Structure formats: C-alpha cells, structure tokens
Amino acid sequence: xxxxxxxxxxxxxNNDDEEIDVLRKHSLEGKLVVxxxxxxxxxxxxxxxxxxxxxxxxxxCEVIPGVSSVNSVPAYAGIPLTFPKxxxxxxxxxGITDGGKLFDFQKIPEKGTLVILMPGKRLEEISKGLIxxxxxxxxxxxxxxxxxxxxxxSLVKLKELSELKLSSPSMLVIxxxxxxxxxxxKLS
Amino acid sequence: xxxxxxxxxxxxxNNDDEEIDVLRKHSLEGKLVVxxxxxxxxxxxxxxxxxxxxxxxxxxCEVIPGVSSVNSVPAYAGIPLTFPKxxxxxxxxxGITDGGKLFDFQKIPEKGTLVILMPGKRLEEISKGLIxxxxxxxxxxxxxxxxxxxxxxSLVKLKELSELKLSSPSMLVIxxxxxxxxxxxKLS
Numbered sequence: 001x002x003x004x005x006x007x008x009x010x011x012x013x014n015n016d017d018e019e020i021d022v023l024r025k026h027s028l029e030g031k032l033v034v035x036x037x038x039x040x041x042x043x044x045x046x047x048x049x050x051x052x053x054x055x056x057x058x059x060x061c062e063v064i065p066g067v068s069s070v071n072s073v074p075a076y077a078g079i080p081l082t083f084p085k086x087x088x089x090x091x092x093x094x095g096i097t098d099g100g101k102l103f104d105f106q107k108i109p110e111k112g113t114l115v116i117l118m119p120g121k122r123l124e125e126i127s128k129g130l131i132x133x134x135x136x137x138x139x140x141x142x143x144x145x146x147x148x149x150x151x152x153x154s155l156v157k158l159k160e161l162s163e164l165k166l167s168s169p170s171m172l173v174i175x176x177x178x179x180x181x182x183x184x185x186k187l188s
Numbered sequence: 189x190x191x192x193x194x195x196x197x198x199x200x201x202n203n204d205d206e207e208i209d210v211l212r213k214h215s216l217e218g219k220l221v222v223x224x225x226x227x228x229x230x231x232x233x234x235x236x237x238x239x240x241x242x243x244x245x246x247x248x249c250e251v252i253p254g255v256s257s258v259n260s261v262p263a264y265a266g267i268p269l270t271f272p273k274x275x276x277x278x279x280x281x282x283g284i285t286d287g288g289k290l291f292d293f294q295k296i297p298e299k300g301t302l303v304i305l306m307p308g309k310r311l312e313e314i315s316k317g318l319i320x321x322x323x324x325x326x327x328x329x330x331x332x333x334x335x336x337x338x339x340x341x342s343l344v345k346l347k348e349l350s351e352l353k354l355s356s357p358s359m360l361v362i363x364x365x366x367x368x369x370x371x372x373x374k375l376s
Contacts, residue, residue: 042259049271067255068256071256074230080235088285089281090278090279091280093276183244184239184251186250
C-alpha cells in the first residue's frame with residue numbers, strides 16, 4: 001500500500017461480497033480502481049467472476065497476474081513442484097469450492113505433484129478421497145501459514161493426514177518432490 | 189537489471205550449461221550471487237537442479253518465487269485457469285522434458301484445465317496423445333509469444349492442433365475456461 005499515491009483513496013474490504021459493488025461504484029464515478037489481492041486472481045481466486053460481472057455491465061477490467069501461493073509457498077518450504085526424473089506433472093485443486101462440492105478424486109493422477117490449497121476444513125474427506133487414488137504411505141508436506149514468520153511444515157504419510165488439525169491458511173503438497181525439502185530447505 | 193546497485197557485476201549467460209559453474213565460482217569468492225530468471229525457478233525451471241548441486245557442495249541457496257508463465261500468460265490472454273462451475277482443477281505439463289520422453293498422457297485428466305508449456309517442437313505428438321484422452325472437438329487456446337507486443341492467441345479445436353506451426357515461446361490452454369476469453373479479453 002505504501003506505493004499508492006497520497007491522492008489515492010484506500011478502502012479496506014471486510015468481506016468479498018461487497019467487492020463488486022465497491023469496484024462498480026467507484027468505476028462509474030470515473031475513477032481508476034485497483035483491487036489489490038493476495039496471490040493470483042485467476043488461480044482459484046475470484047478474479048474471473050469479478051471481471052465477468054463488471055465487463056457485462058460495460059466496465060473495463062484488466063488483470064495483473066500475481067505470484068500464486070501454488071508456487072511461492074512450496075518454494076519457500078524448499079519444495080520444487082517439478083524435478084528431472086521425479087515429477088513432470090503438476091495438478092492443483094482446492095479444498096474450498098464454489099457450492100460446497102469437492103473436486104473429483106477420480107480425476108487426480110496417481111503420480112506426479114499434487115497441490116491442494118486450503119484443505120483445512122475438509123481434511124478428513126480429502127484424506128479419505130486421496131487414499132483411494134494414491135499410495136497411503138506417500139509423503140505429504142503439510143504447510144501451515146506458509147511464508148509467514150510462524151510457518152510450520154510437517155512431513156507425514158498420506159494415511160496419517162486425517163488426524164491433523166491445521167492452522168489457516170494451509171496447503172498440502174503430495175508426491176516424490178516433497179522429499180527434496182530435506183536437501184533444499186534453507187534453515188534461517 | 190536497472191535495480192542492481194552500480195557496484196554489482198552483471199554477467200549475461202548464453203546458455204544454461206554454464207550457469208552452475210558461474211554461480212559456484214563467484215559464490216566461492218565470497219560474493220552474494222543472484223541468478224535472475226524468467227518465471228518461477230521451481231515450476232519446470234532449473235531451480236531445483238541448481239540449488240541441489242550447489243547445496244551438496246556446501247553453497248547456501250535461497251529461491252525467490254516468481255510469476256510463472258503458467259498463470260501470467262493465460263491471464264494476459266483473458267483466460268482464468270479456474271472458474272466456478274467451469275473448472276476446479278489445473279494440470280500442468282511441459283513439451284520440453286528432461287531426457288526427451290514426453291509426460292504420460294494416461295495421467296492427463298479428461299476434464300478440467302490443462303496447461304501445456306512449450307509444446308512447439310512436439311506438437312504433432314502432443315496432439316495425438318491428447319486426442320486419446322480428451323474430446324477432439326474441445327477448444328484449445330494457442331498462445332504464441334504470450335505477453336509480448338507480438339502476442340498471438342488462436343482458438344482452435346483439439347483435432348486441428350497438429351496442423352499448426354508455432355512461434356516460440358508458446359503455450360496451450362485446454363478446457364472450458366478457454367471460452368471465457370471471448371468475454372474477458374481486453375482489446376488494447
């Protein structure tokens with residue numbers, strides 16, 4: 001926020017429901033409006049929905065891509081998402097879904113890197129679904145509060161996952177790349 | 189590069205093979221060395237390999253995550269990678285592989301968003317492999333020179349893909365999110 005010009009009006013939003021209304025109101029007053037968000041607006045973010053709604057009303061939108069937690073959080077925890085001869089495919093899903101129905105476990109590949117964003121509230125359901133598709137002894141990196149000062153990373157077996165209680169925000173990374181953390185993580 | 193202090197020595201590398209040697213040499217001279225790259229070093233980049241090699245030799249490394257072409261190029265072309273009720277899963281693979289063997293088409297999900305980085309040189313092989321897993325009439329966004337001034341985006345059917353000749357760098361985005369481009373792309 002410190003980069004904003006002194007002439008900018010800064011509005012903090014308490015919930016996402018009001019964001020389209022606030023964007024519309026100030027745009028229609030002829031203002032240049034910036035909605036600044038964590039992460040990337042088009043990777044499990046609300047960017048698509050916001051832009052589609054506004055454009056249908058004739059309000060121009062432009063999306064500036066950001067650094068998604070999908071790559072930044074594993075990187076900070078010492079986990080590359082791909083690595084020669086270890087993983088050449090990344091699959092990304094989220095535990096927070098529109099309408100409440102979880103992603104289709106049948107579509108999850110049996111091998112390769114799997115990133116699950118925000119698994120916290122559906123952890124038991126996610127663990128159960130994953131065990132049907134992946135090796136129950138496979139290593140899972142559980143990253144809580146990734147990149148924050150109080151980040152916590154645990155390596156557990158997939159079958160042990162359901163017993164955990166996670167701090168928010170959290171992320172799971174599953175696949176053989178997880179083992180590279182032991183070599184790549186920089187103790188600070 | 190304009191952010192570098194005047195006291196920095198700037199070295200341009202012509203090929204990736206020399207990068208580990210250059211990093212090692214200057215690190216062992218006690219310098220702080222930054223390897224500045226396009227995109228994210230841990231998403232189909234050489235970051236993992238570089239860090240693993242240097243750390244095995246006792247040289248500390250830290251990875252600063254970047255904005256990957258995986259999300260920035262589709263965003264700039266007006267394509268969100270996920271969208272409520274349209275796609276809740278992203279799969280990412282690359283046409284450039286270590287050792288020459290392409291990713292396993294059997295692992296590609298039949299639905300959801302599929303991003304294929306650098307398909308150019310293997311386009312015929314990729315098209316053929318994909319048609320075995322996905323609907324041949326499915327829309328594919330072919331993004332050539334994404335985010336550059338001479339960016340070109342074409343929407344074709346999967347079965348038409350093999351006929352194309354692509355400029356480098358290129359990317360394919362496959363799945364129903366591709367159709368959103370018609371509503372979200374900002375003509376500039």
